[in-house]
Amino acid sequence: MSTCAATSSRLLSAAGLLLAGGCALVMDGTSQEVSFSSVPPGARFSVAGHEAETPATVDVPKVDFTIVFSKPGYHPRAFELKRQTSAWFYASLVMGVISASVDVLSGAWTEFQTDRVHVVLEPLPETKIEEREAELVSSPPGAEVRVGDVVQGRTPLTLRLGWGVLEEEKPLTFHLSGYRDKTTALKRGDPRVAVELEPVPVVVRVHFVSVPPGADVRLDGRGVGRTPLYADATWLPADPPKRVEFSRDGYRTETRTLAGPGQGRVEAELPEVFEEVPFRVSVFPPGSEIELDGAPVRLPPAGLPLRWSVSLRRHSLRVSHPGYRPETRDVPFAERNSPLDLRLRPLLPKSP
DSSP: OOHHHHHHHHHHHHHHHHHHHOHHHHHTOSEEEEEEEEESSOOEEEETTEEEESSEEEEEESSOEEEEEBOTTBOOEEEEEOEEEOHHHHHHHHHOHHHHHHHHHHTTTEEESOSEEEEEOOBOTTOOOEEEEEEEEEESSOOEEEETTEEEEESSEEEEEEEOTTOOEEEEEEEOTTBOOEEEEEETTOSEEEEEOOBOOEEEEEEEEEESSOOEEEETTEEEEESSEEEEEEEOTTOOOEEEEEEOTTBOOEEEEEOSTTOOEEEEEOOBOOEEEEEOEEEESTTOEEEETTEEEOOOTTOEEEEEOSSOOEEEEEEEOTTEEOEEEEEEGGGTTSOEEEEOEEOOOOOO
16 A cells, blocks of 8 residues: 555544544543632532542533532632533534534533633631730740741740631741751740750861871870871860860870861970989099080089980080090980999000
């Protein structure tokens, strides 16, 4: 079969269907989708045995209906959903009596005057507004308060709010920077609403530095590592300053303060810890001159007071006397507790 023949066959079939069934029946059917809405929403209604609540869309048989919308606290509102002749029925008339008769007998010859039903309900006289006073507080104070979508002020706050007869509660939202929003409800009979706001922690990356490096760092008593390092400090809105300790063997522990989230660096210079140990030295001949690290000193009975630290690990001791060969000795830290017996050798007379 050629393409032209197939196309002609399909057109004839469609034309035959319209002639046998009626244009309106084929194109529109015997029911129609209608949307229903109301102000306020939530109104109940019934159509063709189907109960619904606005907003809703219902497939409605093409019959005239009187639809009643109702909602507690409001006058019922009736709407006449009427039909009119469908534009497709005129096409059926053109096609002949059979096609038009099918549309009439099936009810498809009509369509609704509107497919969007919207009603506005009037409140009953007893649905009047009553004013009640409510106190709204938060911990901490200063939170912005929204009643519904309207900002009313900051806590602590006293409001006079209007209540409808059927209104049982109002949504409240408390907002304060640094805290999570708190949403709750103001009940009709509540004279006071108090909320506890939950703080939102702020995490700050802090750089800890010491001179010399390698110091252990404790943040509020918790070890976080050795300098130089970056570590996180967590802050809540009411947190006091944090204590930072820098410690290293051989150095005095230093304490600093991390004041708040705006501080991103803490540094400290650690002083050395010095230890003084008497060093026992016996020298011959008596009366010899003694130099300690290049400076003349006296030899106390208890010994030379030598200072030691992490950087001072060795001393130089020089003993001299006229007629004797001077001697120089190093005193390392490891021998600080070992006595030293230093005896000078006499100089030999020169040969004539």
